[in-house]
Amino acid sequence: MPVRVGIPRALLYYYYFPLWKEFLERLGAEVVVSDRTTKGILTRGVQHCVDEACLPVKLAFGHVQNLVDKGVDFIFLPRMVSVAHREYICPKFLGFPDMVKQNITGLPTVLDTAINQRKKQRDIHQFTRQVGAALGKGPIQSWLAFQRAWETHQKYMGLLEQGLLPEEAMSVLAGKEPKQTADNTDLTVAVIGHPYNIYDPFISMNLINRLRKSGARVLTADNLTEQMVNQGVKRLPKKLFWTLSRRMTGGAFNYHDQGKVDGIIHVAAFACGPDSMTGELIERFIRREGKVPFMNINLDEHTGEAGIVTRLEAFLDMVRWRRTAV
Amino acid sequence: MKGYLGIDVGSVSTNIVFMDEDTNVLESLYLRTNGQPVVAVQRGLKQISEKLPPHTVVRGVGTTGSGRQLTGIVVGADAIKNEITAHAVAASHLVPGVQTVLEIGGQDSKIIILRNGVVTDFAMNTVCAAGTGSFLDQQASRLNIAIEEFGDIALRGKTPVRIAGRCAVFAESDMIHKQQMGFNLEDILAGLCEALVRNYLNNVGKGKEILGPVVFQGGVAANAGMRRAFERAIGMEVHVPKYFNVMGAVGAALLARDAVSRGVPTRFKGFGVADLEYKAGSFECDGCPNLCEVIEMAEAGRVIARWGDRCGKWSNALAAGNCS
Structure with missing residues (x-):
């Protein structure tokens, strides 16, 4: 029987799941993913995690718990230090395997091999x-x-x-037909945020689907090539050394500069250090030019949706109103 | 007479206006919600129908505020809009050329920037309710003064005391401290107004370009002390419109007028809804680990709406009509 390796549906899952899955399967493992986020998973995460951690880390704790329940043989939590030359992933990712090992009991073996490509791209082979x-x-x-x-x-x-x-790209990779997105959209909105916030429908309170239902096509920084992101980030006087922040900031600037979107929404998780910085950075540069409407949304543990619904509605009203006035 | 109803159901107040076809506000009501939005709406509808001449025809109804969905279902609304859009529509209609709207309500505060009659930017306070009407209410009752007198007392303050406005809890302890040191009430209240304005401009108005004409609306605009504090802080005249406390409802009525202007008949169920029995209840769905809290609204014993379920299992069942 193959060993069962669990991958939490959290943090960098949305970037690297297809890579990890194929890699582990080729090493003879069976890959098990934690269930989709529910109130139960989040609640358990909040209970077991240190209280100063950000929402995404708390949520990831809940997903690890979920994998423990599934009785996997290994939990795959690579220690993400750096995935790009002279850049870093947030330090909470670096410490995440240790936080898990200290706080969750009954854990199977944790595969927490470090990925550190800060110096050289080929350092990945130490990891493999x-x-x-x-x-x-x-x-x-x-x-x-x-x-x-x-x-x-x-x-x-x-x-x-x-x-x-x-999610759509993963189902295409799994051999399913790509879902036809409805054509009844009259505007395009860029949603800029960490992948684990914007793509998790529970945490983002279904932000992307709400926008789509209200007639907006949604683009994110991940729909851009690395080159386009770097083009966007060039306007900053200094290099951003957080990889994810660079992607978000560069993505926002690229969409802004190319005039490809009617509005930009920045999604920040409460207690996220880099978000508070990049959100401000993006906002200042975009407001300075005043061409594209911008809004910041803060996410936290609350499940009351009224606040987010009001802001999204008002934002789309504003975008449409502005457009008819030109 | 024919006209439009606008209903704004907020956390603290429920406001209703009746507007004639030439957009003149004929009647307006400001009621406390007291945590019972449906009861407040019913009471309001009853009062306003008694004030209106007989044979008044309601051509359209708009709802706004945090209770807009609920109210929209109860009365049968033609337009259900968020309060930012409603406030902006009302301000630009009543004060042509307005470029900045400052709005402070019971639980939220917002700034809306308009240029050439179009909203170009807005912001709402984040999770904290510091510096909104309910905090002023609370402080007034702690000091044993009526909220209506708060503004006039603050206006008498000659040298406003410096009070920390960043957080409602800090502001309160700072005020108590200043009281015990012997500062007089006028100066403390004037100082509180300045602190709230400072916090508002810092937090909500962050980075926004405030240009005149500036309109100050929402329940807190009744407070002359707050108005003066705003004028001092931004160095501009701050205009408080006649219907400042029901602006959301005015906007909703205007939006309703717009919604039925294309010949669509109104969905208004009539003033009779004031006498129907509405019952809201909730239950926890145990279909999956999300444990959604589903809210159910019954009109005269019949379920007319459900919401709160993430998957749509309950709300769609009703829409499809296969639910008792």
Whole structure:
């Protein structure tokens, strides 16, 4: 029987799930994903996590718990230090495997091999070798498994760049027909935020679907190529060394500069340090030019939807009103 | 007579206006919601129907405010709009050329920026309700003064005391401290107004370009002390429109007029809804771990609406008509 490796449907799941899945399966594992976020998962996460952590980390705790319940043999929590030259992932990701090990009892083995490509891109192979060894595979087989998985990842990125959102792209990769998005949209809105906030319908209070239902086409920073993101971020006087913040900021600026969107919504999680900075940065640059309407939305544990509904409605009214006035 | 009804159901007050076809506000009502939105709406409809001449025809109804969905179902609304749009529509209609709307209500405060009659930007206070009407209410009752007198007392303050306005809890302890030090009430209240305005401009008005004409509306605009504090802080005249406390309802009526202007008949169920029995209840759905709190609205014993379920299992069942 193959070993069962659990991946939480949280944090960088929306970027790397196809890559991790293929990689682990080629190493002979069966991949188990935690269930979709529910009130129950979030509540358990909040109970077990340190109170100063941000909402996404608390939620990820709940997903790890969910995997523990499923009785997996391993939980895959790579220690994400850096995925790009001279850049970092948020330090909470770096410490996440340790937080989990300290606070959750009854854990199976945690695969917390570090990914640190800050110096060299090829440092990833240290990671592939170690994960392979943990699953009883040799270095060459691990390397080959990762190469194949990387091809899938490239395909996944390609689908995102065509305008699909992660869940849609994943179902296309799984061989399903892409869902036809309705044509009854009259405007385009860029939703800028960390993938684990905007793509989780529970946490974002269904933000993307609400926009779509109200007649807006939704684009995110992940629908842009790396080159476009870097083009956008060029207007900043200094390099942003948080990879995710660079993507969000660059994405917002690119959409703004290309005039491809009618409005930009920035989604921040309460208690997220980088969000409070990048949100401000994006807002200032965009307001300075005053061309594209901008709104900031803060997410936290509350499940009352009235606040978000009011803001989204008012934002779309404003965008439409502004357009008819020109 | 023919006209339009606008209903704004907020956390603190429920306001209703009746507007004739030339958009003149004929009747307006300001009632306390007291946590019972449906009862407040029913009471309001009854009062306003008694004030209106017999044979008045309601051509359209609009609802706004945090209770807009609920009320929209109860009365049969033609336009259900968020309060930001409603306030902006009302302000630009009553004060042509307005460029900035400052609005402070019971639980929320907002700033709306208009340019050439179009909303170009807005902001609402975030999770904290510091600096809104309910905080002023609470402080007035703690000091044992009527909220209606608050503004006039604050106006008499010559040297406003510096009070921390960032957080309602800090503001309160700061006020108590200043009281115990012997500052007089006028100066403390004037200082509180300045602190709230400072917090508002800092928090809600952050980075917005405030240009005149500036309109100050919402229940708190009744407070002359707040108005003066705003004028001092931004160095501009602040205009308080005649219907400042029912502006949301005025906007809703205007939006209703717009909604039925294309020959659509109104969905208004008539003033009779004031006498029907409405019952709201809720239950926790145990169909999945989301445990949604589903709210159910019954009109004379018949369920007319459900909401609050994430998956649509309950609300759609009703829309499809296969539910008792």
